[in-house]
Amino acid sequence: MTVLAAGEVSPGLLGFVVVALLGLALFVLIKSMNKQMSKIQVPHESDQDNKKADVDAD
Template sequence: MMVLAAGEVSPGLLGFVVVALLGFALYFLVKSMNKQMGKIEVPHERDLADEERELEKKAE
């Protein structure tokens, strides 16, 4: 069995490939998340107040 010094060990090509794949996956996940977040419509306070007034008028 060969014993290596502490400075002679490196992650090599496999380590680089794994990190690169994780980076690509993260990029596409963030891109997809931004697309999905853009589809969400948040009502404004003014719209909510108008809806409440309409419901109160119908209840009378």
């Protein structure tokens, strides 16, 4: 058994696993966010100008 001094604390395997899982979760969330963002259709300025002109003409 290894005895560490008061200032020598090691995170060990558990610390690595926690950080790895957080990194994996972050990767999955960013990938999902990019998928959802690609579904959003942003209108172009010309489309907005055409709609405004149509409303003014009525």
